[in-house]
Amino acid sequence: xxxxxxxxxxxxxxxxxxxxxxxxxxxxxxxxxxxxxxxxxxxxxxxxxxxxxxxxxxxxxxxxxxxxxxxxxxxxxxxxxxxxxxxxxxxxxxxxxxxxxxxxxxxxxxxxxxxxxxxxxxxxxxxxxxxxxxxxxxxxxxxxxx
Amino acid sequence: xxxxxxxxxxxxxxxxxxxxxxxxxxxxxxxxxxxxxxxxxxxxxxxxxxxxxxxxxxxxxxxxxxxxxxxxxxxxxxxxxxxxxxxxxxxxxxxxxxxxxxxxxxxxxxxxxxxxxxxxxxxxxxxxxxxxxxxxxxxxxxxx
Numbered sequence: 183x184x185x186x187x188x189x190x191x192x193x194x195x196x197x198x199x200x201x202x203x204x205x206x207x208x209x210x211x212x213x214x215x216x217x218x219x220x221x222x223x224x225x226x227x228x229x230x231x232x233x234x235x236x237x238x239x240x241x242x243x244x245x246x247x248x249x250x251x252x253x254x255x256x257x258x259x260x261x262x263x264x265x266x267x268x269x270x271x272x273x274x275x276x277x278x279x280x281x282x283x284x285x286x287x288x289x290x291x292x293x294x295x296x297x298x299x300x301x302x303x304x305x306x307x308x309x310x311x312x313x314x315x316x317x318x319x320x321x322x323x324x325x326x327x328x
Numbered sequence: 329x330x331x332x333x334x335x336x337x338x339x340x341x342x343x344x345x346x347x348x349x350x351x352x353x354x355x356x357x358x359x360x361x362x363x364x365x366x367x368x369x370x371x372x373x374x375x376x377x378x379x380x381x382x383x384x385x386x387x388x389x390x391x392x393x394x395x396x397x398x399x400x401x402x403x404x405x406x407x408x409x410x411x412x413x414x415x416x417x418x419x420x421x422x423x424x425x426x427x428x429x430x431x432x433x434x435x436x437x438x439x440x441x442x443x444x445x446x447x448x449x450x451x452x453x454x455x456x457x458x459x460x461x462x463x464x465x466x467x468x469x470x471x472x
Binding site: 191192193194196198208221222245246247248249291312315317319320322324328 | 340357387388418419420421422426427429430431432433435436437438439466471
């Protein structure tokens, strides 16, 4: 008997940004272009909540790279910030080399374990551009448990 | 009898991790050398200098590079991607660069029905860059 691996059973997925979906600003949380395109059936984009929904718990990581920031900036983003604003928020400090900006300094990833994954900016400094580099920004997840 | 796969499937995960290196100034459209793995529990995986041959299964792969920058990290920057069967198949991993934040990892996921080759490719070079192997690695998770 031959078994053929079914892509639909993969416990892994990457999610990209198409640019056609966004998470509206609802202060203090900022406008964020949503990760809306999962690579496998592990996740499904929910156009109402703007989250990637998974039927089982998944460990998910997300990282943004703002597309163009000539003024420098400070970014802080998190998964589902309205639910856990103090938890697993990560920072993209100092992006840009323009007049008011310094040199780029770093990046990081926010982490989440849940069944609904919505990465969103929490703080963005004045003048910094939130639009993402869609080729760089990435969310990826793996199913955990059974 | 009906099986609900999400309810019955118990997934065993195999893992592979190895350093990535590059022994000269980095050039675009070239490939990282994959070092001898620090860990490998993926049966039937084989490797040559810059290529991994992966058996069938579902995969999640991360590739991260450390770029040596003694002066100005904006003037010297790299982008890289994971290549599957000679096709770029990931987001763009990137070091920090002018007006943008870096993204630590190029990440790829795919399911193979037969063996395929994977490489890590340099897709953009700004300035003059060398790789710090101690900060550069390839991590693979697989379910069969």
